[in-house]
Amino acid sequence: MSTQSHYDNHLASFYAWMTGNFDAKQQEQEEFFRSKGLVPHSNAVALDLGCGHGLQSISLARLGFTVHAVDFNQHLLSDLNARAKGLTIGTVLANLADVSQYGAEAELIACMGDTLTHLDSPSQAASLLREWAQLLLPGGKLVLSFRDLTEELIGEQRFIPVRAEDDRIHICFLEYHPGHVRVYDQLLEKRQGQWIQKVSSYKKLRLGVESVKTMLEEAGLAVESHDVIARLHYLVATKPTVSAK
C-alpha cells in the first residue's frame, strides 16, 4: 500500500474526525506563526506543502498570505476549499515530489504536521528541501513540523489510541523497521449494531531532528528556531539575504 493509496482509500475519509476540533487546532497553528513573526514581509506568497484539510493554509491566509495549498489527496483539498471561503487560498492537486507542478517564488514555505516523514526516503527529503530553498525569496522562511521516530517504542507502547466515540474508534499501531516505521491505522465503526474493522498501513521515515537540521543547512538555510510542541519538532529556517556561496 503506497502512502497516496493509504490516504485515498482509507485515512482521508476520517482525517478531519481524527484531528478533532478544527478551530482550536487551527488557532494553535496561527499562534505559532504569529509568535515567530511569520507574517508577510515581501511578496506575501506562502506554499503549504502537504496541506491536508488546511490547519496551516487557513492560518497563513488569515495572517495575510496568498497561499498555494498542495496535496495529493482530493478529498482533503475539497475539505480545505469548503473552509477557505473568502480567504486567498488556491489548492493544487500534486505530488510533492514533482516541484514543477506547484513551484512558485515564495516568502514562506510550510511542510507541517508530519508530512516530511511521508516522503519516500531521506535522500528524497534532502533533495526536496534543496529545491524548496531555491523557491524562497532572500530572507524567506521554511517551516517544518514533524515527529522524530528514531527512538523505538516497544511492546504495548506501539498501540496508540487516537480517538474514540460511541460508534467509532481509531487506533494506530507502529511497526519499527530500520529507517522507517510502518503505521497501521485501525478504524472500528459500529454499523447496525455490528463493529466493522478497516485497517490500512503506510510507511513513515525515521528522520532524526539533527539530521533534518543538517539537511536544511546543506540546502543553504540557517536554522533559527527549534521548538517541541505536542511531540512535534518545529523548525524555522531562513534563506540568507546575501548568498554565502
Ligand SMILES: C[S@@+](CC[C@H](N)C(=O)[O-])C[C@H]1O[C@@H](n2cnc3c(N)ncnc32)[C@H](O)[C@@H]1O
Ligand atoms: C499528516 S498530514 C498533515 C496535514 C496538515 N499539514 C496538518 O498538519 O494537518 C500529511 C498530508 O500530506 C499529504 N501528503 C503526504 N505525502 C504527500 C506527497 N508526496 N505529495 C503530496 N501530498 C502528500 C497527505 O495527503 C496529507 O494530507
